[in-house]
Amino acid sequence: MNKRIKKSIGKIHLWLGLASGLIVFIVALSGSILVFEEEIDTFIHPEFYKVETVGKFKKPIDYSINTLKKEYAIDTINRIYTFNDPERTVLVMGKNTKGKTFFFAVNPYTGKIVGSMEQKRHFFSIVNKLHRSLLLGKTGKFITGCSCLIFIIILLSGLFLWWPKKLKNLKQRLTIKWNASFKRVNWDFHSVLGFYSFLFLFIIALTGLTWSFKWFENSLYYLTDGIAVKPSIKVTNPPKTESLSQKTFFYQSIIDQTNEIYPYQGNVQIRMPNDTVSSILVTKENTEKRIPNQSSIAYFDRYTAKNIQTKPYETFTKGDKLRRIIYPVHTGNIYGLPTKIIAFLVCLFAASAPITGFLIWWRPKKKKKILH
Structure with missing residues (x-):
């Protein structure tokens, strides 16, 4: 590897890490907590x-x-x-x-x-608002999104710097020398665990861009379905007439109809429209499936609770199915407890990486200052 190239990548890794370290720490730590939100x-x-x-x-x-x-x-x-x-x-x-x-x-x-x-x-x-927007609304959402992009570059540059020149040095790059000096242990902790966490953190960071940038989410639909913009999930409600009135058991009727339309075992969520023209959106997640978040959709009249449209999960486009799976992948819930534990541990490491990285950069500087 050309030393000049490695040095340049090392500087990129260092300065991007220092610039985004605090944000990465907050987002990663809050993310590790959110992994076990329900528990x-x-x-x-x-x-x-x-x-x-x-x-x-x-x-x-x-x-x-x-x-x-x-x-x-x-x-x-x-x-x-x-x-x-x-x-x-x-x-x-x-x-x-x-x-x-x-x-x-x-x-x-x-x-x-x-x-x-x-x-x-x-x-x-x-915690969720802290994780997504640093409690700063749209501005914070943009900051965390940019930090997520930077973190992806840091991961890729870190893997490049970790890669050994010779195969005989591979074992050294894969183990932490716990009986060495603090400086060496800190370096190994940052580098070795960074390698083991790389793939998981790369996937978590990449999927996290979905909530930060519309262009990223739209890109998923363009790559899978060939459409430039994510399709709307709203369905316009039929006009209200004087002869129509709400049922006595309005909400229960919607739940019962949904369970009749989709007879599998699952969790039902009713989302009432927050505008004046959309119908009621209902999702039913199929808990019989191993992969979570496989939900079918039904739409109901906001005045009469009459079913006006259905959209089974099987009819979803590739883009819609990919979008559905992003959340359990991002949170580590994709295969239950085992992947949640992995997500928790790698998020904790990601929170520690700015600290260990800072110490790698700062300790030599401190020594030089003392010597002078």
């Missing part, structure tokens, strides 16, 4: 996840919705989550008359509200 949140707020007693029959969710409207001043329902697991609560997200958004946990067998929390005070809502 941690279940421990902190068990009432939001498990009912005390599993009953024989479930009450229509509309009973609980009416309670929320009367006792909690909820005037807008945003989302409803129901689960195939009989021990799970039903989750409802709604906005009250003061404009505050809350999460509610409902016992599906009694219809009682067993837990409530304002969305902006939810620990993982805060």
Whole structure:
């Protein structure tokens, strides 16, 4: 390898690392926490996840919705989550008359509200915003996106610098010499674990660009489906007429129809439109599949709860299927606990890399200063 080229790549690796180190630390550390979001949140707020007693029959969710409207001043329902697991609560997200958004946990067998929390005070809502936008809105989202791009360059340049000149040096590059000096151990920790984490971190960083840049997400659809822009998942609602009125069990009717349309075991999510023209979007994730996030879609009239369109997962384009799988890949949930543990560990390493990298750069500088 040309020494001049290696030196130039080394400088790129160094200065990009120093420039983005703090952001990478925050994003990676928050990402490691989000890997086990459900497990941690279940421990902190068990009432939001498990009912005390599993009953024989479930009450229509509309009973609980009416309670929320009367006792909690909820005037807008945003989302409803129901689960195939009989021990799970039903989750409802709604906005009250003061404009505050809350999460509610409902016992599906009694219809009682067993837990409530304002969305902006939810620990993982805060961590998620920190991870995606540093709590700085669109500006922070752009910063984390750019840092993600820089991190990909750092990974590639790091692999280039790690690559041994001779095969006999390979063993040295694959092991940490724990009994050596701190400087050597720190170097090995940064370099050796960087190699073992490279592929996982590269995939996590690459998939993370999906939430930062529209051009990246659109590129996925262009490469798979040949279309320049991601297609909209919204369907226009039929016009309202005077003769139509909402059903008594409006939301439960939507859930029941969805389960009839897609009879497999799965979790149903109702997404109420936040505009005045779209229909109700409902997804049902197939929990019988090994790969998560394989959800079929159904659309319902926002006034009558009548099914107006269906879109089974099998009919999705390659782009849509790829987009669906990106989330479980990014979070490490793709194959359950084993891949979640891997994602957790490599994210922790990614959080440590700016620190060990800084020490590699800083310690020699400090020595020279002392000697002079």
